[in-house]
Amino acid sequence: MAVGSIASSNNVIKMKKIACFVVVILVIFPLTTFAGYTKPTLTKDYYMKTCPRFEEITNNIVTAKQAETPTTAAAVVRVFFHDCMVDGCDASTLVASNHFHGKAERDADINLSLPGDAFDLVTRIKTALELECPGIVSCSDILATSARNLIKMTGGPFYEVPLGRKDGLVSQASRVIGNLALPNMTMTHIIDLFKIKGFTIQEMVALVGAHTIGFSHCSEFSNRIFHYSKTQPVDPKMNPKYAEALKTLCANYTKDPTMAAFNDVMTPGKFDNMYYKNLQRGLGLLATDQAMVDDPRTKPIVELYAANETAFFNDFAKAMLKVSLYEIKTDKDGEIRHRCDSFNNQKGT
Numbered sequence: 001m002a003v004g005s006i007a008s009s010n011n012v013i014k015m016k017k018i019a020c021f022v023v024v025i026l027v028i029f030p031l032t033t034f035a036g037y038t039k040p041t042l043t044k045d046y047y048m049k050t051c052p053r054f055e056e057i058t059n060n061i062v063t064a065k066q067a068e069t070p071t072t073a074a075a076v077v078r079v080f081f082h083d084c085m086v087d088g089c090d091a092s093t094l095v096a097s098n099h100f101h102g103k104a105e106r107d108a109d110i111n112l113s114l115p116g117d118a119f120d121l122v123t124r125i126k127t128a129l130e131l132e133c134p135g136i137v138s139c140s141d142i143l144a145t146s147a148r149n150l151i152k153m154t155g156g157p158f159y160e161v162p163l164g165r166k167d168g169l170v171s172q173a174s175r176v177i178g179n180l181a182l183p184n185m186t187m188t189h190i191i192d193l194f195k196i197k198g199f200t201i202q203e204m205v206a207l208v209g210a211h212t213i214g215f216s217h218c219s220e221f222s223n224r225i226f227h228y229s230k231t232q233p234v235d236p237k238m239n240p241k242y243a244e245a246l247k248t249l250c251a252n253y254t255k256d257p258t259m260a261a262f263n264d265v266m267t268p269g270k271f272d273n274m275y276y277k278n279l280q281r282g283l284g285l286l287a288t289d290q291a292m293v294d295d296p297r298t299k300p301i302v303e304l305y306a307a308n309e310t311a312f313f314n315d316f317a318k319a320m321l322k323v324s325l326y327e328i329k330t331d332k333d334g335e336i337r338h339r340c341d342s343f344n345n346q347k348g349t
C-alpha cells in the first residue's frame with residue numbers, strides 16, 4: 001500500500017469497513033495478514049509540531065560524524081538495509097543481546113561485522129533528541145533519515161523519507177538467517193530473496209549499487225582469490241591485476257580478520273555509478289557482485305546503470321524509499337524506544 005493512501009478520512013472509513021470483513025477472514029489467514037493491513041500513515045512533517053528541530057539536530061550530528069569517521073556512511077546504509085529486511089524497518093538491528101531475549105539480530109553471525117560506527121551515530125542522535133523532545137522520535141526514523149542524509153552527503157541521490165515509524169518489539173538472531181543475501185548464494189537465490197519481499201530484479205540491481213561505497217572483509221571474497229577451484233586458485237572472472245592486489249592485501253587475513261577491501265576500488269568513498277562500470281572490467285569484489293554482469297537477467301540493468309548514472313540514481317532513490325517503508329510497525333506493535341539498544345520493557349517479547 002502506498003504511503004498516505006489511508007490519509008484522507010474517507011479512506012479511513014473504508015479501512016474500518018474492510019477491517020470488519022478481515023476479522024472473518026482472520027480465521028483462515030494468519031494474524032500477520034491483519035497486522036500488516038492497517039499501516040501507519042507516515043508523513044514528511046511528522047515531527048513538525050512535536051520535535052521541530054528533528055531534521056536539524058539529526059543532520060548536524062550526521063555531518064560531524066561523517067567528517068570525523070568517513071566509514072560511517074557505508075556502515076549506516078548497510079545497517080539500515082539489514083534492519084529493514086529482517087522484520088521491517090523497526091530498529092530491531094540496533095538492540096543488543098540480553099539474557100531475556102537471547103541472541104539479538106545485531107549479534108547474528110552474519111552481522112558480526114556490522115560496523116560500530118552506525119550504532120555510535122544513532123546513539124549520539126538519540127541522546128541529543130531525548131534532551132530536546134523526550135520520548136518522541138523513534139530509532140527507526142533516526143536510522144532511515146541518517147542513511148538518506150549520508151547517501152546524499154557522499155554524492156548520491158536525495159529522496160524524501162516519510163516519518164512516523166515505531167520501533168519494533170522483537171529482535172532475534174534466528175530471524176536473520178534466510179532473510180539476508182550472502183556472497184556465496186546463486187543469483188536465482190538472491191533474486192528470490194528480494195522477490196519474496198516484493199522487490200523486482202531491477203530494484204535489486206539498483207539497491208546492490210550501494211556497494212559503490214564501503215568495505216568487505218577478506219573472508220567474504222577469499223575463496224575467489226585463494227581457492228576458487230582445484231585447477232584455478234583465482235576466479236577467472238576477476239581482473240588478474242586486481243586479484244594480485246587483493247591477494248597481497250588479504251595475505252594475512254586468517255590471523256587478522258579485520259583486513260578488508262573497498263567494495264568500489266576506483267572511487268571507494270564516492271556514491272556514484274562506478275560500481276557497475278567496475279563489474280564490466282572484472283573489478284567486482286564479491287562473487288555476487290561479479291555475477292550480476294554475467295547473469296542474463298541482471299546484465300542489461302548493469303549496462304544501463306554503468307552508462308547512465310541518472311538512471312541509477314533515480315532507480316536507487318525509488319528503491320530505497322520502498323525499502324524504508326518495508327513492514328513498518330503500527331502503534332500497537334511498536335514503541336518509541338528510550339534507548340536505541342534496548343526495548344523499553346526489558347522483559348517483553
Ligand code: HEM
Binds near residue numbers: 183207215263286
Ligand atoms: C546481493 C545482495 C547483497 C550481498 C550478497 C551483500 C553482501 C555484503 C557483504 C558480504 C558485505 C561485506 C560485509 C563485511 O565484510 O563487513 C557487504 C557490505 C556492504 N553492503 Fe551489501 N550485500 C548485498 C546487498 C546490499 C544492499 C541491497 C545494500 C544497501 C542498499 C548493501 C549495502 C552494503 C554496504 C553499504 C556495505 C559496506 C559496509 C561497510 O563498509 O561498513 N548491500 N555487503
Ligand SMILES: *[C@@H]1O[C@H](CO)[C@@H](O)[C@H](O)[C@H]1NC(C)=O
Binds near residue numbers: 182184185
Ligand atoms: C555460505 O556461507 C555461509 C557462511 O559463511 C555458510 O554457512 C553457508 O553454508 C554457505 N552456503 C553455501 C551454499 O555455500
Ligand SMILES: *[C@@H]1O[C@H](CO)[C@@H](O)[C@H](O)[C@H]1NC(C)=O
Binds near residue numbers: 252255256
Ligand atoms: C599479520 O598479522 C599479525 C597479527 O595480527 C601481525 O602481527 C603482522 O604484522 C601481520 N603481517 C602483515 C604482513 O600484515
Ligand SMILES: *[C@@H]1O[C@H](CO)[C@@H](O)[C@H](O)[C@H]1NC(C)=O
Binds near residue numbers: 311
Ligand atoms: C539517462 O536516464 C535518464 C533517466 O531515466 C533519462 O532521462 C536520460 O535520457 C538518459 N540519458 C541517456 C543519455 O540515455
Ligand SMILES: CC(=O)N[C@H]1CO[C@H](CO)[C@@H](O)[C@@H]1O
Binds near residue numbers: 110111112217
Ligand atoms: C557469515 C559471516 O560473514 N560471518 C562472519 C562474521 O564475522 C566474523 C568476524 O569478523 C567472521 O569470522 C565471520 O566469517
